[in-house]
Amino acid sequence: MLINVKTHAQTQMIDITSQVQHAVKESGITDGLVHVYSMHTTAAITINENADPAVEADILKTINKVIPFDDQFKHMEGNSAAHIKVSLFGPSEIIPLENGLLILGTWQGIFFCEFDGPRNRKVNVKIIPG
């Protein structure tokens, strides 16, 4: 299953928890593992707090400080910062699925992390029944 994500900034974290839950519901599978996978080299998936938007802002502020956009990188496309961020965050997360519900903690949400936007992006959701 594919989830389309439209991003609006160079770096942005977008909560896709409800879209993932919807895709899971559409599948009819109620138990197993849900693999959420960014099909891009400059956009990642992470799980973190989705209650206070300040957390997203602080994560982006820090990652942009640690890995600045322009640091005399060699990659001609000019987006090495985004490639490095994705390798640190990782392209995917695996979430347990029980009785049709994603098993997430009270404050946890699934985020699509844009590091070279704005763009139209795709997230693959694959369920391993079990």
Ligand code: ZN
């Ligand atoms: Zn590149």
